[in-house]
Amino acid sequence: MRREAEGRGTGRGRRQEVATSLAGAVGEEISAFLAPVDAELERRYPGDPGTRQPVHTVYVPGDVIAAGTIRSWGDQALAALDEHAPDAASFAAVLGLSDELAGPVHDRVRAKLEREPVEDLRIDFEDGYGLRPDAEEDEAAARAARLVAEAYEKGTAAPYTGIRVKCMEAAVRDRGIRTLDVFLTGLVEAGGLPEGLLLTLPKVTYPEQVTAMVRLLDAFEKAHGLPAGRLGFEIQVETSQAVLAADGTATVARMIQAAEGRATGLHYGTFDYSACLGVSPAHQASDHPAADHAKAVMQVAAAGTGVRVSDGSTNVLPVGPTGRVHDAWRLHYGLIRRALARAYYQGWDMHPAHLPTRYAAVFAFYREGFEQAAARLARYADRAGGDVMEEPATAKALSGHLLRGLDCGALDIAEVTRLTGLTRPALESFTAPRRGNPTASAP
Template identity: 85%
Template sequence: MGQQEQVATSLAGAVSEEISASLAPVDAELRRRYPGDPGTRQPVHTVYVPGDAFAADTLRSWGDQALAALDEHAPDAASFAAVLGLPEELAEPVHSRVRAKLEREPVEDLRVDFEDGYGPRPDAEEDATAARAARLIAEAHRDGTAAPYMGIRMKCMEAAVRDRGIRTLDIFLTGLMAAGGLPEGLVLTLPKVTYAEQVTAFVRLLEAFEKAHGLDAGRLGFEIQIETSQAILATDGTATVARMIQAAEGRATGLHYGTFDYSACLGVSAAHQASDHPAADHAKAVMQVAAAGTGVRVSDGSTNVLPVGPAAKVHDAWRLHYGLTRRALARAYYQGWDMHPGHLPTRYAAVFAFYREGLEQAAARLTRYANRAGGDVMDEPATAKALSGYLLRGLDCGALDMAEVARLTGLTRADLENFATPRRGDLTASAQ
């Protein structure tokens, strides 16, 4: 033992107390505005199906069509890997897991669309379609065939379609209540938001429904779709999307980028409207910064290039979709849109490859951190949070198994969750 150090201070305890008292409002504001990630599963994609096309067998039909596309255009692991450029060691694990996913859970998140994908219809027709959507979703939850997340995209809050959107939402939610109550995993999407006041109005609408049915305040959350330039930059130069998150009063669950509406709003020609356009990158970067720490998650958009036709065209579309999905994952956009059943094989291939190729490195780094073993990288609590979040997302979607993660790390899922949701102060302290 070395010589015991003499510890001396110069400040009275009252100084610290005064500083803490002066910062109490800031502390409260940080807790309110930046609660952190909710720690729940985030779907890897959202599938949009027009209201009139949604049926009891839609989820299974999408899975069957995706499997048929694989059988026709990449019937084995080697051919699928050759199309996508997968390394040999990932070919079989990815291919087998993609097929298993399509058989077990082909769609993670489904939105019955009453906006662009549905269009203007006679009121009586949209009324009936909304009621039917509620009945089918309630039945899917009762018989165990529902996707983990399901809901609707209503028409927006602009004057021309506002009343129609409100009525459709009311019919849908009322139908769910009559069928047994709001199911877990219910998601509502508000499209084409341009002003924070529209978000506030939607909050008031949800409050009114909750009060009408005696629901807990805040039971209904929603996603905000970013499809206009005004949603990113306001006339005063501030980030509108940040205001929208606050205007949601804790109800916002996601920000979804609308590739084609946003691109068109900026004058991007149709041939260049894509999720990797510089305009798209700027919008999503602003969304990402605005949402960081708030518990609101960011979703990428979609590609409109469909994998249909002869094998060469399907393979080209698959490579495009796979590349865009991998690009999004590297930029921390862990969710996107899929527009066609043929997109499912490459969605899951990209997601599974992303998590499997990084599994051993992430597991090793997290293990060294957990055991304070050091290594060639000096990781901190924030990095441990990212590493555990990576593994948890891989587990949630089926890319990884808990048994292999436990074998590599010696950690349980509860351990991973503890690292993924640390106390706020832990993130500002360096690893010891």
């Protein structure tokens, strides 16, 4: 069969016949055959949600949390800076920052610690809290709910806040369920579940434990007339079985599916996972080969699902004499930069003095890549040439880099717009999944 098409290079107005061999029904049959696959792709791989991802999670035990905890962490972090690196030059010398980055990074770190020292607060009722009498944990969970509700009401809450409960293993299952119930009920009675609420389920080993969490949250939603799926949760990967199942399959992939769309993150537990594999305490760290393997499996399993991967923490605290603090800061900074280069954009912080190096590493990372990313995205948006051939997926990555820099405070929208010519909504249009073609370019 033949079809006329406008010819190029054949003279103005001339039409050229294009030969085809297949009937239209063939394409329709193939589309019908692949319709279930299309639906499966859309269900299983919806893409990144496009919401802000915190750069870290701060863990505070349930009996220690107080109304002023976030401000206290910020003040302690600023005091550590004042004592051990009081100006931009000394801070840059500790971390090896270039002269060009020294001032901007130092200034932004101080501003961040004054404005928003904690991006994600997790009130811990698991390892950081331990086993307590039921009445004591009940009261602590109820108190945590009151503090969270009050913080959101006053506008002093971290952008993300929630709790980590005990796991679904038999010995502590009932206690974990009750703590979660007490906490969530307290929030509902105090005015409702806040935006930015995050729940963490630790020591997940089998997908069935994820299914149990789904059923628990579904029951709570029905009890309070909440929309189905309102409550999501993070899955903490702390055992070898969570990465590789007995049958050789990647357990984390099955866990994501078992969550039925409720999983928001996979969080790597550095020390529990290392101990599970028999790594000696002196070598338990987030850059150990065992850690790299676990996180790589997590990353591949989560890719495209909308579930985000978080790195773990370091247990080397920046405390004591200045020399010791500087050593701990260099270690922490290096681990964060290593994680960012591997696309792990979130981690854990265990001490207020970790905050200066958390933000220094994040800010330096985004500012170092800022001008090049902005120039490449601007060329792509203008369909202009350059020395790099960009793909739609690369444009998505470039805009994602800029948006993450904006969200954490490493970049300002004025400077991003100046170099790219793009507003924030325009940047977001590059990262938004396109129905049926998630890598299609933005208009």
